[in-house]
Amino acid sequence: MSTPSAPDATLTVGDVADRVGLAPSAVRYYDERGLIRSVRTTGGQRRFGRDTIRRLAFISAAQQVGKTLDQIADALETLPDERTPTHDDWAAIATSWRPGLDEQIARLEALRDKLDGCIGCGCLSLERCALWNPDDAAATLGDGARWLLGESLSDVDATATATAVHDPSRS
Numbered sequence: 001m002s003t004p005s006a007p008d009a010t011l012t013v014g015d016v017a018d019r020v021g022l023a024p025s026a027v028r029y030y031d032e033r034g035l036i037r038s039v040r041t042t043g044g045q046r047r048f049g050r051d052t053i054r055r056l057a058f059i060s061a062a063q064q065v066g067k068t069l070d071q072i073a074d075a076l077e078t079l080p081d082e083r084t085p086t087h088d089d090w091a092a093i094a095t096s097w098r099p100g101l102d103e104q105i106a107r108l109e110a111l112r113d114k115l116d117g118c119i120g121c122g123c124l125s126l127e128r129c130a131l132w133n134p135d136d137a138a139a140t141l142g143d144g145a146r147w148l149l150g151e152s153l154s155d156v157d158a159t160a161t162a163t164a165v166h167d168p169s170r171s
């Protein structure tokens with residue numbers, strides 16, 4: 001996203017790309033997404049301030065822990081005056097992301113344990129396979145071979161949500 005003025009904006013797209021090891025197209029993309037800020041020369045070329053390097057380091061670190069660009073943009077928007085994350089900002093944001101990362105790890109470990117049961121098996125049985133039919137989810141959709149009828153785990157989630165909304169015991 002271009003801003004009207006930035007006196008220290010002297011780095012070209014190529015300069016920034018070289019400093020952080022990104023393709024120039026990625027730098028332009030992040031600029032268009034508003035994750036970094038550029039100004040335009042009279043000839044229409046982008047120029048970036050030196051804080052762009054730190055901003056891209058923040059984006060890269062956030063991506064390493066699985067954050068999407070939307071989530072990263074949300075985190076950047078929490079900072080006053082759209083500033084580049086300071087040392088303390090990054091420490092606070094990283095701390096706030098820790099519980100979510102712990103949950104993701106726990107979910108993946110549980111999936112790995114279920115996958116262990118499939119290794120060397122291959123049955124893909126509705127009765128036995130914890131990945132194909134976790135917690136006998138197919139049974140919540142009714143009788144019969146629900147997956148073969150075209151339903152899937154996403155239908156189970158929708159049914160569970162609808163039940164939660166209409167179940168007076170949950171209110």
Ligand code: FES
Nearest residue numbers: 118121123124129
């Ligand atoms: S394939 Fe047999 S338990 Fe998953």
